[in-house]
Amino acid sequence: MGPLLQKLVGICLFRDGPQDLPYSTTHLLGLIGASMILTYIAADNLPDTGTVGLQVVVATGFSLAFLYALLLLRGLTPRFTQSATAMFGTDVLIGIPVTLMTFPIAAYGAEQAQGAAAGILLLWFWQVAILGHIFRHTLEMRLALGILLALAYSFLSFQVVQLAAD
Numbered sequence: 696m697g698p699l700l701q702k703l704v705g706i707c708l709f710r711d712g713p714q715d716l717p718y719s720t721t722h723l724l725g726l727i728g729a730s731m732i733l734t735y736i737a738a739d740n741l742p743d744t745g746t747v748g749l750q751v752v753v754a755t756g757f758s759l760a761f762l763y764a765l766l767l768l769r770g771l772t773p774r775f776t777q778s779a780t781a782m783f784g785t786d787v788l789i790g791i792p793v794t795l796m797t798f799p800i801a802a803y804g805a806e807q808a809q810g811a812a813a814g815i816l817l818l819w820f821w822q823v824a825i826l827g828h829i830f831r832h833t834l835e836m837r838l839a840l841g842i843l844l845a846l847a848y849s850f851l852s853f854q855v856v857q858l859a860a861d
Contacts, residue, residue, distance in 0.1 A: 702716050705757070713777045
């Protein structure tokens, strides 16, 4: 396992933080691309998702803008690359099983693939906790506040993407 992947797994297991990742715009851009591809496939598998391509672009832009705004408010913008790498890298790691779980939903519907739907929900809870962990390290705050911020981010992101879809 490469060093980047090891650190991203460490972040998902709450052992490492974004500060432990290498500062690399190349890694960041690659992970943004991988995240967008996985998100597109997963969203396209779900019913009634509308214009998936636009939604993925809007969600990605919102993620980057939200993180940058938080860092700007706290005067911590030099942390942007590593923090965004952590956000998108962990999104890729969680997005792989999520994407795989969307295939039964696409084939049989959510009613017939309740196990897959429950798995996606559990992974979303884990992803919120991971994002809270990332915010805690990035913004130097308590974990509980980081998780609250991650929940607010998730809610706002959903709202922005829905506005773009309409």
